[in-house]
Amino acid sequence: MKFNRKDLLGMRELSREEIQLILDTAIPMKDVIKRDIKKVPTLRGKAMVTVFYENSTRTRTSFEIAGKYLSADTVNLAISSSSVQKGESLRDTIKTIEVMGFDLMVMRHSMSGTPQYVARNTSMSVINAGDGQHEHPTQALLDMYSIRESKGTLEGLKVAIVGDILHSRVARSNIYGLSKFGCEIRVVGPSTLIPPEVERMGVKAYYSMEQALRDVDVINVLRIQRERQEAGLFPSLDEYANMYMLSNRHLKYAKEDVLVLHPGPMNRGVEISSEVAEGSHSVINEQVTNGVAVRMALLFLMMGGSKDEIAG
Amino acid sequence: MGVRDKNTIMDEMAIKRALTRIAHEIIEKNKGVDNVVLIGIRRRGGPLAYRLAERIEAIEGINVPVGILDITLYRDDLTTLASQPLVHRTEVNFNINHKTIVLVDDVLYTGRTVRAAMDALMDLGRPKSIQLAVLVDRGHRELPIKADFIGKNVPTSKQENIAVLVQELDGDDKVIIQEIIGDS
Amino acid sequence: MRLLVKGGRVIDPDNDLDQIMDLLIEDGIISQIGIDIDQTGAEVIDARNMLVCPGFIDMHVHLREPGFEYKEDIVTGTRAAAVGGFTAVCCMPNTQPVVDSAPVVRFIREKAEKAGLVRVYPIGTISKGQAGQELSEVADLLAAGCVAISDDGKPVVKANVMRNALEYTKMFGIPVLSHCEDMELSQDGQMHEGYFSTIYGLKGIPAAAEELMVARDIRLAELTGGHIHICHLSTKDSLELVRQARARGVNVSCEVTPHHLTLSDEILGDYDSDAKVNPPLRSAEHIQALIEALQDGTIDCIATDHAPHHREAKDCEFQLAAMGISGLETAVAVIMDRLVQEGQLDVYDMVRLFSCGPADILGLDGGTLNIGARADLTIIDPAAVRKVEPEKFQSKGKNTPFKGQILTGWPYITIVNGKIVAREGSIV
Ligand SMILES: [Zn+2]
Numbered sequence: 001m002k003f004n005r006k007d008l009l010g011m012r013e014l015s016r017e018e019i020q021l022i023l024d025t026a027i028p029m030k031d032v033i034k035r036d037i038k039k040v041p042t043l044r045g046k047a048m049v050t051v052f053y054e055n056s057t058r059t060r061t062s063f064e065i066a067g068k069y070l071s072a073d074t075v076n077l078a079i080s081s082s083s084v085q086k087g088e089s090l091r092d093t094i095k096t097i098e099v100m101g102f103d104l105m106v107m108r109h110s111m112s113g114t115p116q117y118v119a120r121n122t123s124m125s126v127i128n129a130g131d132g133q134h135e136h137p138t139q140a141l142l143d144m145y146s147i148r149e150s151k152g153t154l155e156g157l158k159v160a161i162v163g164d165i166l167h168s169r170v171a172r173s174n175i176y177g178l179s180k181f182g183c184e185i186r187v188v189g190p191s192t193l194i195p196p197e198v199e200r201m202g203v204k205a206y207y208s209m210e211q212a213l214r215d216v217d218v219i220n221v222l223r224i225q226r227e228r229q230e231a232g233l234f235p236s237l238d239e240y241a242n243m244y245m246l247s248n249r250h251l252k253y254a255k256e257d258v259l260v261l262h263p264g265p266m267n268r269g270v271e272i273s274s275e276v277a278e279g280s281h282s283v284i285n286e287q288v289t290n291g292v293a294v295r296m297a298l299l300f301l302m303m304g305g306s307k308d309e310i311a312g
Numbered sequence: 313m314g315v316r317d318k319n320t321i322m323d324e325m326a327i328k329r330a331l332t333r334i335a336h337e338i339i340e341k342n343k344g345v346d347n348v349v350l351i352g353i354r355r356r357g358g359p360l361a362y363r364l365a366e367r368i369e370a371i372e373g374i375n376v377p378v379g380i381l382d383i384t385l386y387r388d389d390l391t392t393l394a395s396q397p398l399v400h401r402t403e404v405n406f407n408i409n410h411k412t413i414v415l416v417d418d419v420l421y422t423g424r425t426v427r428a429a430m431d432a433l434m435d436l437g438r439p440k441s442i443q444l445a446v447l448v449d450r451g452h453r454e455l456p457i458k459a460d461f462i463g464k465n466v467p468t469s470k471q472e473n474i475a476v477l478v479q480e481l482d483g484d485d486k487v488i489i490q491e492i493i494g495d496s
Numbered sequence: 497m498r499l500l501v502k503g504g505r506v507i508d509p510d511n512d513l514d515q516i517m518d519l520l521i522e523d524g525i526i527s528q529i530g531i532d533i534d535q536t537g538a539e540v541i542d543a544r545n546m547l548v549c550p551g552f553i554d555m556h557v558h559l560r561e562p563g564f565e566y567k568e569d570i571v572t573g574t575r576a577a578a579v580g581g582f583t584a585v586c587c588m589p590n591t592q593p594v595v596d597s598a599p600v601v602r603f604i605r606e607k608a609e610k611a612g613l614v615r616v617y618p619i620g621t622i623s624k625g626q627a628g629q630e631l632s633e634v635a636d637l638l639a640a641g642c643v644a645i646s647d648d649g650k651p652v653v654k655a656n657v658m659r660n661a662l663e664y665t666k667m668f669g670i671p672v673l674s675h676c677e678d679m680e681l682s683q684d685g686q687m688h689e690g691y692f693s694t695i696y697g698l699k700g701i702p703a704a705a706e707e708l709m710v711a712r713d714i715r716l717a718e719l720t721g722g723h724i725h726i727c728h729l730s731t732k733d734s735l736e737l738v739r740q741a742r743a744r745g746v747n748v749s750c751e752v753t754p755h756h757l758t759l760s761d762e763i764l765g766d767y768d769s770d771a772k773v774n775p776p777l778r779s780a781e782h783i784q785a786l787i788e789a790l791q792d793g794t795i796d797c798i799a800t801d802h803a804p805h806h807r808e809a810k811d812c813e814f815q816l817a818a819m820g821i822s823g824l825e826t827a828v829a830v831i832m833d834r835l836v837q838e839g840q841l842d843v844y845d846m847v848r849l850f851s852c853g854p855a856d857i858l859g860l861d862g863g864t865l866n867i868g869a870r871a872d873l874t875i876i877d878p879a880a881v882r883k884v885e886p887e888k889f890q891s892k893g894k895n896t897p898f899k900g901q902i903l904t905g906w907p908y909i910t911i912v913n914g915k916i917v918a919r920e921g922s923i924v
Binding site for chain 2: 024037039041
Binding site: 089114117197200 | 686694696811
């Protein structure tokens with residue numbers, strides 16, 4: 001199994017074997033993170049840049065430290081102080097970054113499809129760190145890693161994704177990834193936040209937590225954004241919390257050893273209760289560590305081989 | 313590029329004898345094995361390290377800790393390889409600080425693998441010393457590295473390849489000399 | 497000056513004609529159609545295996561001039577029309593300034609006259625400044641040369657403004673061309689709402705955003721007795737509304753674009769902004785319904801909604817990219833290749849939809865091969881195979897989702913007023 005991609009843009013395009021390779025490679029990477037000396041010389045002489053057009057300290061830092069642990073030179077392009085603010089076109093910005101000699105770009109953008117556009121227009125490798133409401137592949141990979149680590153397998157698990165499915169790139173990427181491992185995926189949330197024809201993605205849609213969570217192995221809780229309420233998609237955060245906040249009373253519908261995930265940052269008391277977030281089923285903190293491991297694996301797989309060969 | 317087997321230079325018995333001799337030499341050189349740990353380099357150094365530990369235990373009655381080192385992340389040729397090798401776990405579940413480490417590998421050739429292994433070990437802790445045990449030394453060193461314990465010296469040309477087979481991974485114990493055919 | 501088009505398959509739906517014949521043009525007029533016309537002294541076009549049709553009319557193009565000459569101007573736009581096989585175009589008034597006064601109409605007509613390639617029929621705005629509030633001076637616009645009114649580019653939001661427009665135009669016998677879109681439902685929309693908008697994570701534009709306005713406009717036409725023409729109709733239920741209205745005797749007509757007939761929302765997965773258009777490319781079931789409506793006559797004409805854009809407006813983040821497709825130079829080939837050659841549309845119907853179809857809607861003098869009519873002809877080579885190469889377009893707008901495709905069936909010769917203006921993709 002080789003990882004022969006110039007870019008990682010989404011989970012939809014990845015094969016089961018590629019996902020498996022990334023997750024397997026992340027295991028020794030996690031060992032490195034747990035050592036006293038966390039640095040390995042693997043990507044010495046390689047340079048990567050994180051370009052975030054949407055704020056996310058968490059994801060950006062995770063990529064940055066993953067690069068540093070592997071000895072790649074890592075630069076963060078701070079968008080607010082860059083030429084983007086001066087109205088430079090994205091194409092020109094990318095070209096400028098490219099000629100500085102970076103091997104790989106990690107891109108976060110609020111608009112769906114922008115990493116695809118960038119990847120088409122640059123020789124650098126591009127990793128999508130979340131684009132609009134489309135995909136967030138590294139989040140799905142770290143979720144899958146966390147699930148596999150706890151459950152021993154992904155095969156055939158029942159997974160519920162709770163909340164704002166309509167706007168969630170995390171949901172989409174998880175659906176693509178998990179369905180390649182035969183998981184039974186359910187999405188649950190208010191009807192206004194369930195996207196049209198979502199069941200054609202091979203998932204089952206629910207409006208009721210009780211029904212959706214019955215016998216599930218995993219619950220992945222999505223972050224709810226205040227703007228959605230302002231856009232009139234649900235009447236109030238209180239009503240949302242009353243119906244969809246994951247709390248201890250819901251866990252009894254699920255399997256006894258149910259795993260609770262959340263991509264963070266959490267709105268406690270809105271989509272998840274503190275007692276669940278901190279309870280024994282939660283692997284929310286472990287997800288963060290696993291995120292670094294999975295990103296190290298990706299950086300290794302994408303920058304570790306000879307570029308000519310990968311392109312060819 | 314392909315290879316063609318030329319001849320077998322060590323059979324099962326020869327390997328057994330070589331490992332037994334190395335076990336004795338390790339004990340002798342270190343005046344016992346109280347502070348010694350064995351670390352095999354993935355992949356074939358691993359089984360060889362475990363076998364050495366068995367022999368040492370048979371001789372000295374002491375169970376020497378064995379670890380496995382994956383050096384992929386420390387290789388100096390990663391960016392020139394056609395594709396990335398698989399990364400595996402390093403399994404050294406003991407403290408190596410102040411230990412005498414005997415690094416075990418199947419073949420010593422350019423020395424680059426051993427260099428990577430020493431770097432990897434240094435990131436795991438601060439051993440007292442590192443010694444090197446190999447089943448075959450085939451020459452052609454590119455770095456100033458020398459083995460402390462050698463099963464067999466085999467002069468080779470660069471057009472040849474040494475293949476070490478071990479029961480645990482290959483279902484057979486032998487060392488073969490192969491000819492590299494075609495463009496390399 | 498005699499020009500003989502010899503041995504072609506002459507198709508003129510206006511005269512129920514479909515036969516291999518010769519056609520003679522004298523002094524810019526069609527003087528004779530028949531078998532073995534005497535060719536003495538005539539320049540001869542060998543039209544064997546060709547389709548000889550009345551000049552095609554595109555009733556929905558954006559020539560962008562005045563104001564947006566960086567996107568297109570009247571010269572490049574009419575050149576694009578000529579090589580695309582069109583002998584006449586109707587240009588939409590969302591220019592800068594908008595076409596809401598006689599001087600702007602005259603400006604366009606003079607520019608078109610000077611370009612001297614194809615006929616240009618300006619369309620005036622429905623409302624002053626295209627602001628959707630007060631009616632434009634329709635009589636003045638018509639006197640200056642407009643053939644219809646439209647606020648295309650955006651809908652007429654106020655129902656009473658549309659009502660008055662339909663009521664007022666009734667006097668002049670011209671249609672109101674309506675861009676049907678409920679802006680609140682379509683707000684921030686990037687593509688058709690459905691399965692593919694879900695998986696591509698793009699805000700959807702529901703079919704209902706169009707259908708609501710089609711329903712409203714039909715009701716208002718019914719109320720007033722005016723003629724409503726639905727621009728770039730794109731959904732299954734819009735067609736149903738048109739059918740039902742016709743059955744009730746409402747004066748409603750509609751057009752459909754080549755891209756809505758042949759491309760589905762699935763292709764947006766590449767986030768190629770050249771496929772970003774409004775109304776958006778719809779799903780397969782809508783496309784199927786549109787093709788059926790071509791066959792059963794519900795659709796009156798094919799129009800390109802030619803919307804050229806500057807490269808900068810398309811070469812950017814998908815969400816920021818402008819909507820629109822540069823359509824004049826691919827329309828005929830796309831319809832020939834995707835529908836006619838595939839057996840989805842009879843070639844005779846295609847000619848009707850491009851010629852007398854639009855001419856009848858607008859009451860234009862054209863779209864026919866009547867003896868004595870001005871000699872505007874479109875000759876098509878159904879066997880010509882060419883690749884769509886936007887960089888070779890006459891239009892300044894290279895924005896086409898058909899780029900790189902190899903299509904069969906292209907315009908061969910375009911004749912306006914008896915003069916060859918374009919031949920095999922080049923201006924003569
Ligand atoms: Zn329009």
